[in-house]
Amino acid sequence: MSKRARSAPPTSPPHKRTAVSRTAPKLSEASTVTTHESVYRGLRERILFGGVPPGSAITLRGIAESMGVSPMPIREAVRRLIAERALKMQDNRRVLVPPMTEGRFREIVFARLALEPELASRAMDRIGEAEITRIASHDRAVDRAMVDGDVPGYMQSNFRFHFAIYEQAGAETLLALVESIWLQFGPFMRMAYGRIGTSTLEDHHQAALSALGRRDREGLKAAIAADISQGMGFIGDAVLKHAETA
Amino acid sequence: MSKRARSAPPTSPPHKRTAVSRTAPKLSEASTVTTHESVYRGLRERILFGGVPPGSAITLRGIAESMGVSPMPIREAVRRLIAERALKMQDNRRVLVPPMTEGRFREIVFARLALEPELASRAMDRIGEAEITRIASHDRAVDRAMVDGDVPGYMQSNFRFHFAIYEQAGAETLLALVESIWLQFGPFMRMAYGRIGTSTLEDHHQAALSALGRRDREGLKAAIAADISQGMGFIGDAVLKHAETA
DNA sequence: ACGAAGCCATTGTGATCACAATGAGCGCGC
């Protein structure tokens, strides 16, 4: 008997064990899909690919209801995204996608330039031809989305292109830092492309791929750096110069 | 009237509202001490200053009991530390301080060298004489702990010295990246000093302070970089070369 | 005596409830 006299809940099963969580026994091999992890991944992609505009607020119960789970796993997923600076909790206890400022944007550009060329350089030492081919296909997807004006598709393919390279570096710690950075400018990036469109975009992906193919380390690092500088310069000009950040 | 017939819990107050949390109305100015935040800060300091050795495991209920709260706020604090890579959850669902590997250590050194000199450089543009004096006092505390062989005290003062500088940069995003990095090598650093002691240590704090005072940007960046290279080299040699990482 | 199988304590996960605080909506008073 527990310390609390419980009055035997007459109707309604108290716990439902939640549809999706413990059902799959062992489908493929590594399915550790705790509910909060799948929630995390869903929110993360929405943020990363521009699904949520900067400044927009989210509520635990709101997401919980829209996903059909209790607020509990949402809490943990949101807490994690806050720790990764993808979300921000203000003093009101309101959770929102943090608005961008010019200073923060410059910090992000610096960090990208400091870390991503190194990641690419390390990837070059371990990458195989098969991977390069796969990365080239990501680049073609980028081009396709660009001419179609498909902004979410462009952002997704662009992310895949970069991280397909970076993941080859086998540098989990640096990769985590860079992922956190991308999470922070994702919503802002979407905002810029939403205003300007993708038609005027150009990138340095081809130069990076070709340098990767001929194992030209300095060329690769320069191409990545140029891609960052040019892309981020474009985004910064598009948004920061013309209007407020919210 | 809520939607659920509530049976008026007869005895024993079901919730205690936890001692410390909502009591302080507005002591100083910014007291947003949710329980999980104070738990987070406590754990964070323990990790940062070498209170927990690499590889040691922690349990939610264990910490909860030792802190006199329910496992709930612990869960959020731990989740946050996991997101910051200070803790790691392995597939067993066991939470532990991640062990160091040589590769990860090299990533950390690279990231520190890439980010911290920049932070110091930015700090130089905004720092005042009063702050420099305060930072110099941190350095004296470092020296004191060093001759006393007080390893936790050394680590704490060393942290304070570096971050007192970095905080002046007004670069929250970069600062957060660097904090995450320090959280990752804190336990490992402690391990090295525990083996070797602090008596043979030397740092480049004086050079950094003097460069800061005469606004010598390149000298400051070089001093910070030298401090990192030398200190981390020492730590790496002390541990990685002589024994396994656990 | 050694091995394996089963039992049980412990751990993280999720749901539900209770509560304080923020904030918006409404009504009353001047």
Add this chain to the structure above:
DNA sequence: GCGCGCTCATTGTGATCACAATGGCTTCGT
């Protein structure tokens, strides 16, 4: 008619319970 105050819905926070899974320990069988 306009402004101020109150009320209540909504939000995040914390506690407690229920549950599945991992792991260690005991115990039975050979």
